[in-house]
Amino acid sequence: MRRALVVLALLAASRAQAQDRGEAHASLRIVGQPAPDAWLLVATPSVTGNVAATSWLRFDVNWLADVVTGATPRTYGRPDVVTAATRFSEVRNVIGAGASAVAGPVTVGAGYSYGNESDFRSHLLRASVKADLFQHNTTLSADWGHSWNSVCDLAQDNVPVLLRQPLDSSRGCFQGTPTLTEESLDTDALDVALVQTLTPKLVGALVGTYEHLDGFQSSPYRRVRLLGGEFQAQESHPRLRDRGALTARVRLAVPPVHATFGADLRLYRDTWGVQSITGEATWDQPFLQRVPAWRFRVRARGYVQSSANFYKDAGSSDSYETTGPAGNYFTGDPEMAPLADLLLGMRATYTTTAPEGKRFGRMFTDGEWTMFFDYLKEFALSPTPPVAARFSSWASALVLGFSVDGRF
Amino acid sequence: MRARVLALLLPAICASCAIDLGAAPDAACHPSPDFFVAEFAPRYLELYQCATRRCHDFSDGSGTMRLRPFEAAPAPGTPLDAWPLGWRENYLSAKQLVRCDAPLESRLLTVPEGLGNLHPPGPIVRDRPAAAALFEAWVGAPTDGGAGDAR
Numbered sequence: 001m002r003r004a005l006v007v008l009a010l011l012a013a014s015r016a017q018a019q020d021r022g023e024a025h026a027s028l029r030i031v032g033q034p035a036p037d038a039w040l041l042v043a044t045p046s047v048t049g050n051v052a053a054t055s056w057l058r059f060d061v062n063w064l065a066d067v068v069t070g071a072t073p074r075t076y077g078r079p080d081v082v083t084a085a086t087r088f089s090e091v092r093n094v095i096g097a098g099a100s101a102v103a104g105p106v107t108v109g110a111g112y113s114y115g116n117e118s119d120f121r122s123h124l125l126r127a128s129v130k131a132d133l134f135q136h137n138t139t140l141s142a143d144w145g146h147s148w149n150s151v152c153d154l155a156q157d158n159v160p161v162l163l164r165q166p167l168d169s170s171r172g173c174f175q176g177t178p179t180l181t182e183e184s185l186d187t188d189a190l191d192v193a194l195v196q197t198l199t200p201k202l203v204g205a206l207v208g209t210y211e212h213l214d215g216f217q218s219s220p221y222r223r224v225r226l227l228g229g230e231f232q233a234q235e236s237h238p239r240l241r242d243r244g245a246l247t248a249r250v251r252l253a254v255p256p257v258h259a260t261f262g263a264d265l266r267l268y269r270d271t272w273g274v275q276s277i278t279g280e281a282t283w284d285q286p287f288l289q290r291v292p293a294w295r296f297r298v299r300a301r302g303y304v305q306s307s308a309n310f311y312k313d314a315g316s317s318d319s320y321e322t323t324g325p326a327g328n329y330f331t332g333d334p335e336m337a338p339l340a341d342l343l344l345g346m347r348a349t350y351t352t353t354a355p356e357g358k359r360f361g362r363m364f365t366d367g368e369w370t371m372f373f374d375y376l377k378e379f380a381l382s383p384t385p386p387v388a389a390r391f392s393s394w395a396s397a398l399v400l401g402f403s404v405d406g407r408f
Numbered sequence: 409m410r411a412r413v414l415a416l417l418l419p420a421i422c423a424s425c426a427i428d429l430g431a432a433p434d435a436a437c438h439p440s441p442d443f444f445v446a447e448f449a450p451r452y453l454e455l456y457q458c459a460t461r462r463c464h465d466f467s468d469g470s471g472t473m474r475l476r477p478f479e480a481a482p483a484p485g486t487p488l489d490a491w492p493l494g495w496r497e498n499y500l501s502a503k504q505l506v507r508c509d510a511p512l513e514s515r516l517l518t519v520p521e522g523l524g525n526l527h528p529p530g531p532i533v534r535d536r537p538a539a540a541a542l543f544e545a546w547v548g549a550p551t552d553g554g555a556g557d558a559r
Binding site: 165171272326 | 425426427428429430431432433434435437470471472496497500501504505507515518519523524525526528
């Protein structure tokens with residue numbers, strides 16, 4: 001959820017830079033994770049918009065929702081990984097608003113978002129500054145966000161970590177129920193980016209990202225079997241986490257076919273011991289050279305990560321089941337396991353402009369329709385990672401999306 | 409502040425920045441296995457039909473506590489490792505929800521009693537004093553010195 005908030009905020013902030021009177025965007029994204037019993041489905045509709053109040057001041061609003069349904073195993077350990085899968089359905093909503101002002105080559109922005117779901121509440125403040133220098137050949141930007149989150153959990157402050165139990169459901173959360181509590185999770189995120197035109201055909205970007213998380217970072221629902229089932233306790237993650245990443249991007253114009261080639265490389269590391277490297281290549285060009293309004297983009301992304309330093313694999317000789325926790329910590333989170341993935345995606349876009357003096361729907365001067373599809377296959381790099389079934393499936397996730405943008 | 413500046417450079421320069429895992433926690437709650445077989449299971453779990461479908465049945469139930477069908481009971485003193493799978497797993501599932509330090513605050517008691525309205529079917533423990541006495545007796549029953557030691 002927090003990541004969605006940040007992405008949404010940055011998206012809204014970037015859209016506010018447009019030179020039109022205003023802009024509206026609507027999209028629907030559907031993610032499916034194949035599973036033997038029931039697919040996990042996430043539908044994410046979103047709407048954003050911004051409008052120029054004056055030549056130097058713009059306002060933006062945004063809304064995003066996640067509708068999640070499916071079944072997930074909640075106990076990590078051999079005997080009942082699959083049979084204890086629990087069906088659930090949830091709805092999350094995020095609404096936000098912001099403003100940005102332009103002074104010469106500098107644009108500053110700020111905004112606020114509120115996220116609400118049955119077991120999670122979030123408040124996000126964001127601020128940004130961007131300088132457009134040297135005739136648009138250099139752009140420097142910084143985005144900062146701080147979020148205050150509340151996570152519903154059982155009230156078990158003084159209970160030893162091995163005896164803590166998971167939530168069964170979000171029933172009673174945020175209603176003052178005496179046996180429940182609200183755990184805090186505060187995050188700070190800072191992105192600093194430099195975008196530079198390197199040659200008339202080549203643009204490069206360097207992005208540094210830092211995030212500091214302080215608070216409850218376990219899943220309140222997830223449970224881990226330890227020491228032969230002697231303990232079956234709520235997942236225990238460290239409360240502090242610092243994450244850093246460096247990303248380099250290049251975009252190369254290929255004039256003969258009106259195409260753009262892109263390459264990204266991202267290095268990541270955090271204080272939980274997870275390190276990853278991501279490489280992505282994209283190719284964007286018109287379907288037909290004589291019809292530039294119809295374009296397609298294909299992309300391929302490879303990702304590989306190491307495990308967290310408190311992760312123990314259920315299939316190893318020193319699993320939680322046999323040797324207990326790693327210090328104070330134990331996890332059933334698949335994202336803590338060593339893994340790799342391959343993503344293949346394609347996108348088709350149609351751009352249209354209203355004839356001079358006319359508008360679509362009496363409002364829009366031009367619009368853009370986009371449809372995209374991504375296929376994701378994950379590969380386990382340890383014998384028995386959490387939710388092992390998703391690694392053996394023909395696909396780990398399928399993503400289908402539609403979006404429409406209009407400028408006025 | 410210094411730590412945050414360093415973390416900015418994590419991907420490039422920090423080869424050993426990692427949290428301290430700490431020492432393994434010590435926790436022990438081992439209510440008597442023999443008492444579980446002889447008294448607790450029949451007078452609580454079976455009495456209130458906890459293991460039925462749509463309640464806490466292992467394959468078709470709800471919640472994190474899942475119970476397998478009760479088979480022929482193990483004889484008193486049988487080591488836990490030698491128990492039939494269903495009994496062993498049911499004992500381990502049930503004891504996760506027991507507070508040895510405060511048996512009357514055990515979630516295995518308070519949730520089906522209806523505290524906080526967290527039990528979807530509502531309160532099902534009809535005889536609260538008897539249930540409370542049963543929990544105190546289970547936690548107080550001796551666990552060591554026999555083959556039934558949970559550890």
